[in-house]
Amino acid sequence: MVMPLPQPATSSIQIIDDLVAERQNGKNAAFFNGIHAEWRTRVQDYVAQCGSPEFIHDWPAVAHKKKSFLNLYLSSRVGSTQATMLDLLDDHELTLCPACGEAGRPNTLDHYLPKGRYPHFCVTPLNLFPMCDACQKEKLEKTGDANSPRFFVHPYFDVFVAQRVLELSIHRPYDKPTFALSVRPGLTVAQTALITSHVRELAIEQRYAHFFRGQHRRLLRLVNEMRSNDQNVQMNLAAFRDSYSDPSENSWEHVFYCAVLADANLLDYLENSQLPDYP
Ligand SMILES: [Zn+2]
Structure with a gap:
């Protein structure tokens, strides 16, 4: 069953500054410069609210750029800021899935707040953690509902599961x-x-x-x-x-x-x- 994990080594705030800096010569420079401050604020809110979907809102103003965010995660270039962060997250020594306890090395990364609805957290280290395939298949894009706004234990914040x-x-x-x-x-x-x-x-x-x-x-x-x-x-x-x-x-x-x-x-x-x- 569940277990808490130590927080990732990469800062969830610093990575935004690095990502924006890396894009200064690209075609999305103006877009990323324009959202830099609010992106930072939204990640700061994520940290302050411990990732709870009850208190974290969508970002409709960037919906038309969803693909640009998702590409940060899905097509990360070797040596880029986000690829380095993802490699660090993948380089774990877990012998069971922290979400369900299945024995074996969890070989995928889960977005605690799903990247389909929250693309701006798709390369936020505190929103990513190792998970087994079976849990991923059950979790998909779920976060919560009207009765229970938050379905899932957050392995970096819900330390009571120790x-x-x-x-x-x-x-x-x-x-x-x-x-x-x-x-x-x-x-x-x-x-x-x-x-x-x-x-x-x-x-x-x-x-x-x-x-x-x-x-x-x-x-x-x-x-x-x-x-x-x-x-x-x-x-x-x-x-x-x-x-x-x-x-x-x-x-x-x-x-x-x-x-x-x-x-x-x-x-x-x-x-x-x-x-x-x-x-
Ligand atoms: Zn699992």
Whole structure:
């Protein structure tokens, strides 16, 4: 699941000055000179409002130049200001998607505020972060609706997701359980609404159903081994849980083992019942 990311090294304000300076001899020089000050102000607002679509407005006056903005992102020349910034963002060492927690290197960049509607943020470093293909496919141009103006966790600003934000419950029968995800109690009303919409809009619960089934089968196998080796089941499971809290308390394994250890009935089943023999 979600995890916060350190903010990009490239300044979201400075890059505008550099982009405008680079265009002084091009055919769009007059256009970029004309919007320079307002472009800067709009990015400053983005930073001040933490990227929230609730408070950030469209820019109709530049709609006719949408393509010129998008070209900054889509056709960046090697060595240009924005290509250097994009290379830095691509040069990460993440081993899971910060939006959903899918294991593996997220190999695309997402525009938190979509570039179709907000083309002037298409090369704003604070609006770009690594994401997996499956999340991108679900997110597309979505930002929010009338009921929840902001659907998605912002990995650079929503630092509260450094703590565990989801709770998994495991329901009987324990040899073939069902799973339910909910927002962890103790978060604020706004945080709860944000996590709820993030999970819903990225279809996270559906996408991870098979993961939890697989983890549970693995759990039964592991506990069978522990019991046949006379090992302390709860101590071992706690060690698994703690090892999975890195790089994020919201890693799916960590959420899973927290659920196991919080369920006294399941622990009793694991320690004392005849467990099925999975291959
Ligand atoms: Zn993802």
